[in-house]
């Protein structure tokens with residue numbers, strides 16, 4: 001699904017959040033009231049022993065970093081997590097109340113939310129059920145006799161965790177008014193191709209832990225120890241072959257190379273073992289004429305592998321992908337095995353409490369079913385209006401920056417402004433909520449609820465085909481502490497969960513809010529003009545609207561950013577991957593620049609009055625830096641560097657600032673200071 005870019009603001013793994021009504025993104029502070037001391041910037045977090053011109057991140061956050069180690073059940077701890085925790089408290093209240101309400105109308109959202117959470121919390125019932133609800137599916141896999149049986153299983157929308165390849169309906173990136181059927185690489189149990197292919201100590205350790213995890217699960221399912229190990233070897237060998245045929249995360253970023261439209265007839269001929277006509281038919285997509293193939297060479301390999309891999313090995317693969325996807329709803333021993341593996345990946349010391357896992361699962365399955373309740377409690381129309389106002393201020397500032405660039409031609413500027421003006425903006429929560437009426441949820445079995453939800457979500461996706469584009473749809477639930485840009489929709493989206501302190505605080509001065517949520521808004525806007533986002537136009541279609549010369553100039557500036565970030569090294573021998581993080585780094589740099597430009601128009605910036613000893617511009621940069629305070633376990637940091645397109649927080653802070661003369665000036669930094677790049681080494685695009 002990579003040629004529709006959905007660029008998130010924060011770590012892929014950061015998700016949930018809710019907010020208390022008192023701290024919500026409220027109405028604007030009255031402009032006549034004097035700025036308050038001690039609000040917005042936390043002076044206690046600042047480490048005065050570090051020079052702001054040598055390492056601004058540690059200057060702004062050093063004391064917080066020393067005083068806030070990562071809690072045992074977490075892998076990373078920072079401002080995002082603190083906010084999430086406040087949000088989760090609100091969500092928990094909603095879910096506990098819904099679970100206690102036995103009189104909710106059957107089939108209502110309240111009944112579904114309450115029953116889903118209650119079933120996920122009922123560890124006694126899960127233990128007592130054992131494999132009862134899983135067994136029919138295990139028996140079905142054990143009964144697959146030949147390739148035709150495998151094909152039928154793969155095509156059936158009721159099957160869970162089928163693996164092998166990705167499949168679904170999405171917007172056509174070159175014709176954004178239409179939905180298209182897309183297929184591509186997928187089906188690896190480990191989160192990244194390179195975990196299978198690299199021979200460094202950490203990769204080998206992760207493979208060993210993965211094999212141990214599979215072996216424990218196969219034993220729990222009843223295999224004798226030696227058979228369990230043999231089965232784990234078979235799955236690992238098969239997934240390694242799939243990994244060899246898979247593209248790297250950097251290769252997957254290229255939207256043009258990952259868009260290959262072919263006719264269904266051609267794809268059927270090219271990949272006969274996949275039985276594409278059957279897959280389409282079973283999913284109600286027989287009318288599709290074309291397919292968008294993300295990675296043709298992967299499907300070629302999958303086609304050969306499916307035909308040539310012994311059925312017994314494929315059964316183990318399907319069995320593993322079924323069970324590993326639902327360990328949270330199986331007896332405790334399964335969850336424990338999963339956590340032992342997670343510990344190696346992320347360094348977590350303690351499993352998260354059951355209620356937190358159940359809450360996340362409920363948000364993932366039914367987020368919009370209780371999103372309304374959450375919004376009623378935590379988000380006001382005034383908050384929405386205030387966010388909208390800031391977005392428009394940023395949009396105006398962006399237009400000025402585009403027009404002021406000295407490297408872009410008038411023709412390209414015209415298209416860029418058209419695209420900027422066309423950005424659709426979504427704030428807070430959907431206008432129209434998802435309809436869950438066809439989803440059946442009961443209190444009886446947490447596992448059945450997971451299967452029902454997956455099947456419903458699959459149908460919800462495939463049923464879009466042939467219909468007009470649903471422009472009201474959201475890709476994040478309202479309590480999420482995150483934001484995104486969607487290139488095919490050409491839209492920027494800000495869930496209610498992020499529109500609160502420390503990103504936006506109605507009690508704080510403009511400097512802090514422009515450094516916080518202003519930089520987030522600018523970040524999402526810049527995704528429309530990052531190295532991949534710039535490839536689509538105002539209508540969301542992949543189309544080259546750049547002159548050859550402008551294209552070359554942009555690429556040279558981006559390459560310089562890539563070089564800068566690849567030189568960052570948070571751990572011995574571990575470097576940021578400047579190619580993987582390119583789009584996010586460009587969005588961080590551009591976003592901060594635009595937020596700064598917008599802030600300059602405020603009365604605070606013009607007045608220049610100090611608050612708590614800092615000038616308005618200093619407070620803008622401090623507010624920005626304090627968003628990124630975090631501690632992270634070394635294992636989680638390594639995982640982030642390998643798999644996440646976002647750079648670690650300290651570089652999301654210092655990286656943009658090192659390119660900004662406005663920052664040098666605010667803190668009196670001089671050439672020779674670490675935060676100051678030589679003129680010829682700076683990158684400024686906007």
Ligand SMILES: [Zn+2]
Nearest residue numbers: 007008009587
């Ligand atoms: Zn982003």
